[in-house]
Amino acid sequence: MQSLSTEDYLKAIYHASQSDRGTVATTSIANKIGAKPSSVTDMFKKLSEQKLVKYEKYQGVSLTNEGVKTALRIVRKHRLWESFLVSHLNFNWDEVHQVAEQLEHIQSEKLTNELERFLDYPTHDPHGDPIPNRALFMKSYNKILLTELPLNKEGVCIGVKDNSPDFLRYLDRRQIGIGTPILVLHRENFDQSLHIQAGNSTLMITQKTAENIYIKP
Amino acid sequence: MQSLSTEDYLKAIYHASQSDRGTVATTSIANKIGAKPSSVTDMFKKLSEQKLVKYEKYQGVSLTNEGVKTALRIVRKHRLWESFLVSHLNFNWDEVHQVAEQLEHIQSEKLTNELERFLDYPTHDPHGDPIPNRALFMKSYNKILLTELPLNKEGVCIGVKDNSPDFLRYLDRRQIGIGTPILVLHRENFDQSLHIQAGNSTLMITQKTAENIYIKP
DNA sequence: TAAATTTTTTAGTCTAATCTAAATTTGATA
């Protein structure tokens, strides 16, 4: 059984290796976890002893198969709880993260599986991220960034890259959420800002916004 | 904010002072928590510094008002989660304790209050124990032990004193649960065992069993 | 009430997870 702290590290390593493809550097985990690099080195050694990561001095870590499984079990719980909070407890999608960070550490297979059943086997969480099933398998739809959506081709918002409350609340104010149909009306060459139709309203968004919204074409 | 461990101690002190009426001894907490008396002394000092208990050397502790409140917040969460596990996640009343022990430490007022709303403001948990409301007030019905129920006077099972899985599963096998109507048909003078009618069936139970069942006459 | 027993506390140690500061390695750059 893992400690709360090792679970946090494994999840951070998992997420980092998703975006960075491959091995993960000490500093990048230090930033995510909010710890000093020296503490991260210590933990890398510990996880390495437990065969959850492959670690070579000065070369960063990568998760072993067992490490990936452990990380996915945590991701599964995190996303199921987020779904529950939004669908049954009146949480907004920008409020769930902090609470799910706590709930993801609860140890009970029965709890996780019953929660999944209660939610009717959801495949994606409130931010559009895929939820690993009992076998830890998840299928992510093939998605593109809003910056890549061609002009006048309709797409649907299916997720966000940035999950920060600031960004999510900004989208709420713009009435953009999971499922919102989106059409790019015009792309400004000067600053890559977009005029889009989102649902029934027309609005302007910056490039930075557009590259944090996932679209199913 | 309390650590996980201080929360466990406060809850243990709260429960101990319910049964023992007044101050609580070091050893009694050591037994409940599963720690050595010396560790308990350390924690008593720490809680005393935080003004959560009144502690005098060799005299045990009692909770301050703030200590009671903190304990009741934990009890509230524990019992709400137990209710949720039984009513929506197919847990049996003998299975909920261990998981609720973890869930009771989750920090989020919104979560607790929304859970309470979702469950429609339950007043008692699956073992018949009262759930403190948002203001930390709870009303326990006036109840007697089954050993005190007069012959041929109908009562209803409204709770249990012993919450151990062994006892709860034993009651399940006997088809005794919260709400089961009970009638004492005969009391054996020799060993104080009882012949009772529980629901539709007639059965014999020992004194030890009877003194762990709460009855509303 | 004095002695014996039990309970509680003190003193010192241990472990996990963190930190700071110093040393080492890597990788980029001139």
Place this chain on the structure above:
DNA sequence: TATCAAATTTAGATTAGACTAAAAAATTTA
């Protein structure tokens, strides 16, 4: 490729919570 900056690791310290063993206080018993 030698140097330098950045990243990483090591060494040693700290904190919370627990432990053991010994000392002290309280309680029970004779």
